[in-house]
Amino acid sequence: MAHRPMTATAEVRASGTMAVQALTIAVRDAAGDIVDFPGAIATTLSTTVTTFSTEPRAYPAGTYTYFVAYLVDDVWTELTPRKTFTVAANPVTFDQDFTGAAGLGPNAGLSSPVWFNDPCWRQACTGSIAEYKMDHAKLDGQGNLVLTADDQVTPGAMCGWKPGTDQSSEPDLPCRYASARLTMLDWEHNEGLPSWSQAGGHLEVRMKAPLGKGLWPAFWTIGGNNAQAGWPPSGEIDVVETLGNHPTLVEQHAHGGPEGGDINFGDSTELPEGESIADWHTYAVDWDNSATGYIKWSIDGVVTRTMTAAAAGSAWDLSFRHPHALILNLAVGGGDGWVGDPDADTVFPAQLVVDHVRAYQKPLA
Secondary structure: OOOOOEOOEEEEOOOOOEEEEEEEEEEEOOOOOEOOOOOOEEEEEOOOOEEEEOOOEOOOOEEEEEEEEEEEOOEEEEOOOOEEEEEOOOOEEEEEOOOOOOOOOOOOOOOOOOOEEOOOHHHOOOOOOEEEOHHHEEEOOOOOEEEEEEOOOOOOOEEOOOOOOOOOOOOOEEOOEEEOEEEOEEOOOOOOEEOOOEOOEEEEEEEEOOOOOOEEEEEEEEEOOHHHHOOOOOOEEEEEEOOOOOOOEEEEEEEEOOOOOOEEEEEEEEOOOOOOOOOOEEEEEEEEOOOOOEEEEEEOOEEEEEEEHHHHOHHHHHHOOOOEEEEEEEEEOOHHHOOOOOOOOOOOOEEEEEEEEEEEOOOOO
16 A cells, blocks of 8 residues: 555575675666665575565555565675565545645635634533634745644633533633634534545644643544534544643544443553654554554554554444544643643743644555
8 A cells, every 4th residue: 555664574595604785675666766675784694594574664656576685795686586566556635735825824725625713612622711713823834834822812702611510501711812723624604514524544744732731732533423423422533632741742542432431542652752742743543444443543653552443342333434524723721630721831822833734545554
């Protein structure tokens, strides 16, 4: 499958002992260009079998020839047999790199609007202290979309609910911050119907997140049937959530199942030493929505956790087999105390910077 990382393994035996400068699995594309697997090694071959495995590499769609080769005295020798493998196409179903002039909105360059403002309270964003406004998501003119959180609240805007009140009622606390929550469910004009949705595949975002207590950016999915089924039955896949006061942790979760019996899968992942959520990272899920499928989360191509259909139980069929839409937001405060509100050290304006959002038809991992 195109863009899916692959490895190759070979077993090699020599007629005698022979030190080689490099042992590799060589690959040539249809034009004859060199596109070898990475990870050549220096080793000693002998009459016993040497097993060699490459590092992973992703190939575009096409047919390739591959073979084992070794280097001795700076001369390459190719071994037989030569074999071929074919990489099938994996169509890109959504791809936005946010190219455009500074100040344009998130739908710039698209043939029709995909992103809509989510007023949040209509979807039970309990504890929110931020007003979500479309004008707080703009291109920076350098190929990025920037979601900004600040104190530019619309006079009279109300957020959240008073403690102990019925959350089905309208919010009645003044908003303290303004930010952006972009959704592919059009709640303001089309009763929550999705502008784009997909069942399964590979979904990814490349972004860098702001630091500071109370800052809660996320890229996630919600069932395209959310207007009819509600949450959690419609399903939710949190591709990435970050908490600004935990700069080395990435949150990856899934929620679904019937009301009152939902599953809450996932946990946090520690970034490699020296890295933080304020650095550029690619966060993704690979989602096989078949009856025996899975959801795999990854950071920069490294799989971090997997939820299988079997582990999800009855929630799988209810919440994770139908199309989901995308949401991209920078929340401020809330989370029933999990996130907490900003403190004196949180710097505003705060920005979530997004390089691209991309989807493929089939999973890569």
